[in-house]
Amino acid sequence: MASDVRNESLTEELPAENGLLYSSYAALYRDELVDNVLPFWLKHSRDEKNGGFFTCLRRDGSVYDTDKFMWLQGRQVWCFSYMYNNVAQKQEWLDMALHGAAFMEKYGRDATAGNWYFSLNAEGKPLTQPYNIFSDCFAAMGFASLDKASPNDRYKQIAVDTFENILRRKDNWKGIYNKAYPGTRLLKGFSLPMILCNLSLELEHLLGAGRVNEFIPTVIHEVMEVFYQPQYGLILESVHPDGSFSNSFEGRLINPGHTIEAMWFIMDLGRRMKDKTLIQKACDIMLHTLEYGWDKEFGGIYYFKDVLGNPPQQLEWDQKLWWVHVEALVALAKGFELTGDERCLKWFKKVHQYTWQHFRDEQYGEWFGYLNRRGEVLLDLKGGKWKGCFHIPRSLYQVWKTWEAVEANADADKLPG
């Protein structure tokens, strides 16, 4: 049944029996997660000699570079812990998470401040200084998730210490590596408030609901009222501290995938707070951003655009990236689940079709990461410096569970009241 929806035509009408469609989607995404993507990383990414994960994998899974990037180490620890916690208590998944965490714990932080390095060599010697706070974010996320799978005071401590350290650094996280001259053009970025919210949720069992609930209103305000620009209906990546527009390369930048991903975080917060207005607003922004970011000629979602229509400085602006597309699938499925908006279902089918057709590697398993504008494979790697074991499995899980919930709700509607 799963394969019926995989290559579904874009123009096809929705089947009369929506319940069947939902369950087909759910099964397809579940099978892809459990039978294709997780096994690929289990098989190819484990460094048996030095510990930790190889993430630079060729199309067939063979290793082409042995550097260890801390973003991706933390994300992979999170991923296998999360799947162990939420999908099935498979020992090999827990072992994988423990394997990565041991390497991270031993080599990942600097001695003075406990900041996480950006990268290490294969043996664990630091290569790149802790200039990037997202290493810390994904480390905290990984250890918190692992602590749920295999409770351990050390994991708790690492997760909480790292979280507090992020909060201390958050207003100048580049620290001495910040190349901006102080005062001339103050900008604040959209990434960190967004991820802090997600992170506090991931650490809720350690921080307590009270602490998490302190974060939520600030993040929602920042995202939906400060970075969101009503005149464009879009979210900017960087604004002045007072929320005003900066007519500069940074200030004009739109990253459609980033907005779309953020909107499903916001929908999840809306669900938690039972705020239907917030959910609908997030859904509307997501759909508008998708319209804006969709390539009308070749299909797929652009990586970057300039809000004023100027040339962006990113040479890769027209490329189609894996994470953008799979995050859009999550946002669309959740949008449909939470609002019933038919536009979400129509768009889901369209993005699903594009994504499965272009990113999935039928021959060697797992998914390609980088396509050119036409949807042709630009780099046939399965992992690298930025692509690891994270967005694809997380999204497959989220989409699976969302369609499962939609189907359950649809069935519930049919029950005699």
Add this chain to the structure above:
Amino acid sequence: MASDVRNESLTEELPAENGLLYSSYAALYRDELVDNVLPFWLKHSRDEKNGGFFTCLRRDGSVYDTDKFMWLQGRQVWCFSYMYNNVAQKQEWLDMALHGAAFMEKYGRDATAGNWYFSLNAEGKPLTQPYNIFSDCFAAMGFASLDKASPNDRYKQIAVDTFENILRRKDNWKGIYNKAYPGTRLLKGFSLPMILCNLSLELEHLLGAGRVNEFIPTVIHEVMEVFYQPQYGLILESVHPDGSFSNSFEGRLINPGHTIEAMWFIMDLGRRMKDKTLIQKACDIMLHTLEYGWDKEFGGIYYFKDVLGNPPQQLEWDQKLWWVHVEALVALAKGFELTGDERCLKWFKKVHQYTWQHFRDEQYGEWFGYLNRRGEVLLDLKGGKWKGCFHIPRSLYQVWKTWEAVEANADADKLPG
């Protein structure tokens, strides 16, 4: 006559009368420089209000961003001074150089060390710290060239002070902005020795021939024996301090345009030193790199490759950039002039055809900078953060003068002995 060679077919045989071909090329490149490219920058890039140059220009020359990038300010001062010194003493060219230099002198350096900022805002306030020593290189080059056009002790002082400062910083020029962890993976880069050699030649009237002659053997050794890898016939961008190969993203990187540009610097040094063996070696490396970097399917020269055939980390690896192609034209013309190697002439015709057909903007003048792999315009800007008034005019000048010299030599051969 000029237009005859502009759209010459790739497969066409060389005309019987090579003298005619050489003079057509010379005229074409001269006219393009004097009638198209320099007027475009004169008309559109001057900031009359705050001084300095706008470099972020749309296809039609209109300004889309007002930041001032010091690389490009210095390069444009150099360009208009150089053309004044070498093409014609046009007052508007000198005025343009003086206009840029005044802005640079007033705002461009930090107060403590005299390092050149990476960028300023329109009014001249610093935006990005002096993390990039190439700002200093092009500032020194600009002021030295301007000093030839309009001798002035202040210009001399700025050029020499900046040059000495570059030498002081050269072994750790990123300084506090260096994110590499000390000691784990020591790499040295190909860019700085190369540019120091070029720079010392530009400053020869200030430094003296003795000082310049000290640099040359070291640079030739570094480029032709340390960074050049005989087993590949290619030049690497980064090697270990002892010249050995680093199997890492940085160590595997090949930038064909950079090698090809470097090879015409080396040929110029070979001419200065009357070293025919060196010239032939540079010519051979250049031709081999061109073969290696040429896109056999769509034409044009790739931006980056991985020497072991792995996926490069640069997402823009398959794009076709203006500077790569125009620098190749210079290298091929000089290669032919200095060695008579027919492969240079054949390749020149092929690269000329591709370059003029794809990069030149027939409608609005000047040249596009960024094409996708297929040779379609990817960003239709005429200038931005990295493209300014430099490679195109410099190359047009160099190619013009080279074909003029080839023609003169050919004529001389015909004279009764």
